[in-house]
Amino acid sequence: GGQKQRVNLARAVYSDRDIYLLDDPLSAVDTKVARHIFNNCVKGVLADKTVVLVTHATHFLERCDEIIVMQNGRITERGSHTELMAIEGEYSDMIKRDGNREEGKEQQKEKEEEEEEERGRGRGR
Known part of the structure; x- marks a missing residue:
């Protein structure tokens, strides 16, 4: 792709x-x-x-x-990752949301792997 x-x-x-x-x-x-x-x-x-x-x-x-955050065609925040995380504005919120989403995906993957292992153990009996 x-x-x-x-x-x-x-x-x-x-x-x-x-x-x-x-x-x-x-x-x-x-x-x-x-x-x-x-x-x-x-x-x-x-x-x-x-x-x-x-x-x-x-x-x-x-x-x-440097990161520039725009909303509705206007610059709302500008700075480095560290600077923008420190001001806890829209950028920080977006990063936290995306982090939670990624964390959720990882947890889901772990859960699926555990379930697969359980099914494998059940077949091996």
């Missing part, structure tokens, strides 16, 4: 510009590919460039130099 986005991103990087506007390049790829793109492209090849990254993948934000 996300082949078109990866090709477009590669073309953009190949153009060797000073400023890159990346509109959610991580949205159509799985977590592993998104991590690879972020680490090797955004924080790798483009490390010395200005990158404006629009994303819903909040787990990457703490590694960004």
Whole structure:
């Protein structure tokens, strides 16, 4: 998935510009590919460039130099991850909500694995 986005991103990087506007390049790829793109492209090849990254993948934000939060077309918060978490505004709320959602997914996965083990034990008797 996300082949078109990866090709477009590669073309953009190949153009060797000073400023890159990346509109959610991580949205159509799985977590592993998104991590690879972020680490090797955004924080790798483009490390010395200005990158404006629009994303819903909040787990990457703490590694960004500056975060701008917008609501209804207006900037409502601006700063580093640490600064924005300290003021406990919309950004902090969003990160906490996403963290709880991810934590819930992990707990659900653990529960499913435990249930699978129980079923396996029941069959082995």
